[in-house]
Amino acid sequence: MQKAIACFENVTRRFGDLIAVNDANLEIFPGEVTAILGENGAGKSTLMKLLYGVHLPSSGRILINGEPSAITGPADAMINGVGMVFQNFSLLSALTVRDNLLLAWPKTPYWVSENNKGTKEVLANLTRLAPHINPHSKVSNLSVGEQQLVELCKVLNISARIVILDEPTSVLTPAESRRLHGFIRQLADEGVSVVLITHKLADVEACADRIAVMRKGQIVDVSPRGQKSMSEIVTLMMGSDVKREISPPALPKKRVEKLFLNKICATAPGMSLKDISLSIAAGEVVGLAGVAGNGQALLAEVLAGIHPATSGDVALDGISLIRRNQMETLATPLGYIPELPRKNAVVENMTLAKNLNLRALASGKADVNNEVQDLLTRFHVNPPEIDRYASTLSGGNLQKLVSARELGRPRAAILACYPTMGLDISAIQMIYREIFAQAEAGAAVLWISEDLDDLIAGSHRIAIIRDGQLVAVKDNDGKLNRDTLGAMMTGLKPERKVA
Numbered sequence: 241m242q243k244a245i246a247c248f249e250n251v252t253r254r255f256g257d258l259i260a261v262n263d264a265n266l267e268i269f270p271g272e273v274t275a276i277l278g279e280n281g282a283g284k285s286t287l288m289k290l291l292y293g294v295h296l297p298s299s300g301r302i303l304i305n306g307e308p309s310a311i312t313g314p315a316d317a318m319i320n321g322v323g324m325v326f327q328n329f330s331l332l333s334a335l336t337v338r339d340n341l342l343l344a345w346p347k348t349p350y351w352v353s354e355n356n357k358g359t360k361e362v363l364a365n366l367t368r369l370a371p372h373i374n375p376h377s378k379v380s381n382l383s384v385g386e387q388q389l390v391e392l393c394k395v396l397n398i399s400a401r402i403v404i405l406d407e408p409t410s411v412l413t414p415a416e417s418r419r420l421h422g423f424i425r426q427l428a429d430e431g432v433s434v435v436l437i438t439h440k441l442a443d444v445e446a447c448a449d450r451i452a453v454m455r456k457g458q459i460v461d462v463s464p465r466g467q468k469s470m471s472e473i474v475t476l477m478m479g480s481d482v483k484r485e486i487s488p489p490a491l492p493k494k495r496v497e498k499l500f501l502n503k504i505c506a507t508a509p510g511m512s513l514k515d516i517s518l519s520i521a522a523g524e525v526v527g528l529a530g531v532a533g534n535g536q537a538l539l540a541e542v543l544a545g546i547h548p549a550t551s552g553d554v555a556l557d558g559i560s561l562i563r564r565n566q567m568e569t570l571a572t573p574l575g576y577i578p579e580l581p582r583k584n585a586v587v588e589n590m591t592l593a594k595n596l597n598l599r600a601l602a603s604g605k606a607d608v609n610n611e612v613q614d615l616l617t618r619f620h621v622n623p624p625e626i627d628r629y630a631s632t633l634s635g636g637n638l639q640k641l642v643s644a645r646e647l648g649r650p651r652a653a654i655l656a657c658y659p660t661m662g663l664d665i666s667a668i669q670m671i672y673r674e675i676f677a678q679a680e681a682g683a684a685v686l687w688i689s690e691d692l693d694d695l696i697a698g699s700h701r702i703a704i705i706r707d708g709q710l711v712a713v714k715d716n717d718g719k720l721n722r723d724t725l726g727a728m729m730t731g732l733k734p735e736r737k738v739a
């Protein structure tokens with residue numbers, strides 16, 4: 241019988257009174273992909289951070305190759321062939337991809353010249369995994385998905401025997417995810433143990449050998465893929481089977497224009513927006529589809545007042561939103577869920593209460609502490625403790641916290657960028673319910689997503705952005721499907737431009 245490369249024996253990890261990992265037993269084998277599934281806050285990341293040395297077990301032990309693990313920190317873990325790619329990145333955005341890879345590479349010589357042939361080795365995994373990424377691009381010019389792939393290359397470059405990926409596909413496009421799935425299988429075939437923390441059942445179906453399910457800190461099941469149906473697995477994760485149902489409210493009979501984008505132009509390194517015009521009515525949900533890096537992130541930043549437009553205007557209820565600073569934006573009735581909320585939308589060393597009150601602070605309004613507890617409960621933020629620091633929330637719960645602040649009160653418009661990223665299936669349902677409730681109450685919703693199935697299920701219209709331009713805006717009349725949208729996103733079929 242094959243020997244485990246890593247073995248958790250009755251491992252428990254406490255943070256104060258909270259038991260994040262509770263008496264966990266799990267074996268990880270060479271050449272296998274082990275998927276770890278569980279609801280938000282179940283303890284998946286903490287379990288793997290114990291193997292990677294970020295935390296030490298409160299009790300129990302971890303064996304590596306049959307010996308008690310001597311790993312006391314990530315640097316140790318890397319020396320011992322354990323690498324982890326986190327949900328939040330640690331790349332230096334002002335440096336190029338190549339320089340970031342060199343910085344993290346144990347073999348980097350003291351001095352590296354542009355023509356140093358030895359440094360080609362550091363790019364070998366990048367070429368295999370993400371040939372579309374230019375090693376000389378600055379990291380700040382990469383899409384979030386591309387940054388994720390560079391992080392993965394950093395880990396592959398240390399020749400890790402155990403590669404832990406914490407929700408690697410949550411920020412990848414469908415094409416990037418498919419490439420990553422193939423690559424994960426290739427790693428396993430080469431004898432590497434891959435641990436895949438994920439909420440996406442598609443990841444499991446595409447590449448897992450075994451599935452470990454966590455619930456409230458405990459490992460409640462480990463079985464080979466295929467032994468249990470996906471609905472059995474969801475029941476193990478959530479305590480009951482949760483079906484994914486998305487249906488936006490009916491459009492109001494009378495169309496009242498609410499959010500109006502008029503010929504917006506903007507530039508950022510490597511990207512320009514050209515004459516973006518779009519009108520969204522009260523009660524309408526417009527999905528914005530596009531291949532990552534085609535201008536959707538820049539457009540969101542312009543609408544949110546973070547990036548200046550060079551020309552054009554955005555009006556909400558007839559009042560211009562453009563040329564504000566961020567404090568003014570916070571005071572506007574626009575609910576904004578940006579991508580990467582940990583980086584872009586919370587202050588980690590502030591409490592949940594203060595984070596929920598950020599907008600009130602910006603508008604100079606009185607503290608709204610009495611609402612905070614209700615918001616935490618309504619948006620299933622766990623643990624719902626107002627005095628807890630945001631830094632101690634799991635990734636999914638942090639996403640819910642930002643949603644609670646932005647969707648928890650009535651808004652005239654909602655700008656939601658990948659609002660369900662990193663969420664479990666029941667939290668996804670809850671977020672869609674809240675977004676649609678805002679639309680039903682009269683908000684105009686612009687919803688950016690790469691999940692075409694969800695966009696088709698939940699939008700009244702779908703706009704397609706390509707190369708900084710809106711190339712089409714389509715009524716979601718039942719005829720749109722992944723293929724038609726995919727063709728417009730990639731430009732394989734010519735589409736009429738929107739006036």
Ligand SMILES: Nc1ncnc2c1ncn2[C@@H]1O[C@H](COP(=O)(O)OP(=O)(O)OP(=O)(O)O)[C@@H](O)[C@H]1O
Pocket residue numbers: 255258259260278279280281282283284285286287622623631632633634635636637662
């Ligand atoms: N440094 C910390 N201090 C205090 N509590 C923590 C800390 N890290 C994690 N926790 C808590 O431990 C629990 C498990 O968190 P963990 O991040 O492991 O969950 P997860 O299953 O990975 O969730 P998600 O799917 O949302 O990423 C959560 O309740 C979280 O708030």
